[in-house]
Amino acid sequence: MYKTMPNSKEREFIYNSSYNKGHISTPSMVAHCIGLSTHAKLVYSNILNYIYKKGEFAFPSIYRLSISCSCSINTIIRYINELVEKGFIKKEVPGRGKSNRYYIIECDKIPLLKVSEMMWEVIDTLAKKYGWKDIMKCKNSILSFLNQNKYSLHHMEIQQNTINHLNALFLHVLEKKELDIEILTSNFIFKNQSII
Structure with missing residues (x-):
């Protein structure tokens, strides 16, 4: 990673001229968590990225997460369920036709x-x-x-x-x-x- 990122074409591309601007900052203890699958960590990071953009909670569709994580719908559902079961996220199901809401649980409570x-x-x-x-x-x-x-x-x-x-x-x-x-x-x- 970069110690400092001077004004450069790369910085411009990462933060300004790309569709997926910025970067994901996942806590190291989550990235290195023993007992959490690699795919669940990827799904967690994606949900966390949406929360950073939207605020208190995120509501990306299963389809969007599937595209973003390069996984099938069933795989995304399995790893969301793993994250819920292991206490990393809380999931609210608002009703038919609406995307689930995801809340990240504070690390010290997991x-x-x-x-x-x-x-x-x-x-x-x-x-x-x-x-x-x-x-x-x-x-x-x-x-x-x-x-x-x-x-x-x-x-x-x-x-x-x-x-x-x-x-x-x-x-x-x-x-x-x-x-x-x-x-x-x-x-x-x-x-x-x-x-x-």
Whole structure:
């Protein structure tokens, strides 16, 4: 990205002479959120861009989002539902023939972001010792295990010692030990373990 953008043809093109003027500013914690799919992040950024332009809420049609994100209508609907379920946006359905209204939830009120940020703290610390490749495999193993057992990060309750338990969980996997359900149930509380 640019440190400063002098008056240039590029600046003129980005901010003045193009149809899609400006840029999207998505919070880094959303862009790097563990537990939020790549497509959901893209849809979030697009909705956020419309909110920046319109104000408190946005109401882009599903068709417009589909074009903008290069996804099918069904894909857009699936990822909007993911954003709603995981607490990133609120959706209002005003009635037949009208576009939905989308409201962005403040980042500090999204439980998944809190869990993700704790995971990043653990990952950053452990990557120095184990390396990013092993950390990636470890993270994937943990998420796969959660998914197989019908647990989800966005349902994990934040406790005083959650970060310590996450660290222990990562170390357990990095030391090539088997994951079992007791590790989850004895160290973590999930609001609703049957829905992912």
